Structures are given as structure tokens and as C-alpha cells.
Amino acid sequence: MIVRPAGRSDFGFLADMLVEAVNWSPEWKRKSRRRVLAAPNTAHYLAGWPLEDDLGVVAESSGEPVGAAWLRFFSAEAPGYGFVAADVPELTIGVVASWRGRGVGRALLAGVEASARGCGIGRISLSVERKNFARELYLAVGYEVVGRGVDSDTMVKVL
Template sequence: MLVAAVNWSPEWRPKSRRHVLAAPDTAHYIAGWPRETDLGVVAEVDGERAGAAWLRFFPPDDPGYGFVAADVPELTIGVAAAWRGRGVGRALLDAVEARAKEAGIARISLSVERKNFAQKLYLAAGYEVTGAGTAQSDTMVKFL
């Protein structure tokens, strides 16, 4: 699902699984999964994996795109192309937030490109823009 998350835009040439997993800036979202502090959920529909959402803590010397602080995990959501726009992302977001609350996590961060339709989902779910991650993306945070 990391590959699905990276390849969210149909306007771009898709990056291969091999490329996504070989690039350090994306591979560290799942490398060594699961770490003791990793938390995630998977969506299945009729036995088919439709998507996944997970939280991972990053250290300041190896931050994710949406890094805020070492004690704030970063959210990644990947939804298979066939299941986008059908409520899977929202269900995953709700489920991973519930698990985070159970684990005592107080905040979640993420990075999302402004053109990504998922940004509307995050805003509707209570995430707030805390700053520009890059020229094309925003860092967002939600207090649970």
C-alpha cells in the first residue's frame, strides 16, 4: 500500500514497487515493519486488500515528510486505485485514529500534496495545516 500512497496521482508516471522500496525517503515508512511502536490497520473487501493506514515514529535525524516531533507519529494511508473515492480512506483514517487513542497517542502528523484529494478528507477529519512541507505539500496535525 506504500506504492499506492506514492502513486496517488493518475497524472504522474507510476513509480514501481522496486523504486519505492529502494528510495530511502519512502522505504523508511515500512522498513523493518513492524517496529515495537508501529501501529496499523488494513481494509479488506470480499477478501481483497483495499488499503492500509499506519503510524510510524521517526527520529529527528531520519524524519518523514510530515515530521513534527519525535513523539508524534506520522500517518501514511494507501488505498488501491480501484477503491479510491469509495470511503475506504475515511474508514482507514477512523480505524487508525481509534487505535492511536487506545495506545495513548496524543497527536498525529502527516504530509499531503495540495493537489491530492485526500487533503479534503484530512481537513474534514480535523487535521490542521501547521506549515508547508515543500512547495507542493502541507504538513498537517491532529490532536486526538
């Protein structure tokens, strides 16, 4: 597996990974790609990809994408779910279902964090549902809970 920078041509795969991130729980009725990309609260994670300050990575195995992670800055007027400040980008990450539990998420986190450090970014935020198994990965790699919602936590990692 390799992890490479995400570019403009990766929009379709990033959209697929956003859909995977939204539909992480098998207990929920699955939301369609069209619905995820049309809903303002999820569409803004990719609208206009890549914006000037966006950065991301894609994991590939044998030339096929298996996961993606990207960072986007939001404003207080149009925040993401894990918004903490305008100067702290929010992480979105998704892994193809058949590749989960195989180290892809950890590799993506390392790759996007390295890219962020290289751009002078000091912190990354995210929002994760408490029942999501990825929450344990975030804690294991140094993310800390800074806010609690009804079912989810906002987490930050200092790079």
C-alpha cells in the same frame, strides 16, 4: 467492509499501498514498487515492519484487502515528510485505485486513530500534496495545516 489491525503478514500489502500513496497522481510517471522500497526517503516508512511502536489497520472487503493505514515514529535525525516531533507518529495511507471515493480512506483514518488513542498517542502528523484529493478528507476529519512546503502541507490531528 471491515477494518482490522495490521500485522507482520500484511507487509506485502502495506508495501503495495505505499506504492499507491507515492503514485497518487496520474500525471506523474509511475514509480515501481522496487524503486519505492529502495529509495531511503520512502523505504523507511516500512523498513522492518512492524517495529515495536508501529501500528496500523487494513480495510478488507469480502476477505480481500482494499486499503491500509499505519503510523510510524521518526526522529529529527531521520524524519519523514510529515515530521513534526519525535513523539508524534506519521501517517501513511493507501487505497486500491478501484476503491477510492468509496469511504475506505475515512474508515481507515477512523480505525488507525482509534488504535492510536488506545495506545495513548495524542497527535498524528502527515504530509500531503496540495493537489491530492485526499487533502480535503484530512481537513474534513480534523487535520490542521501546521507547515507549508513548496507543493505540500504538513498536517496534524489532535486525538
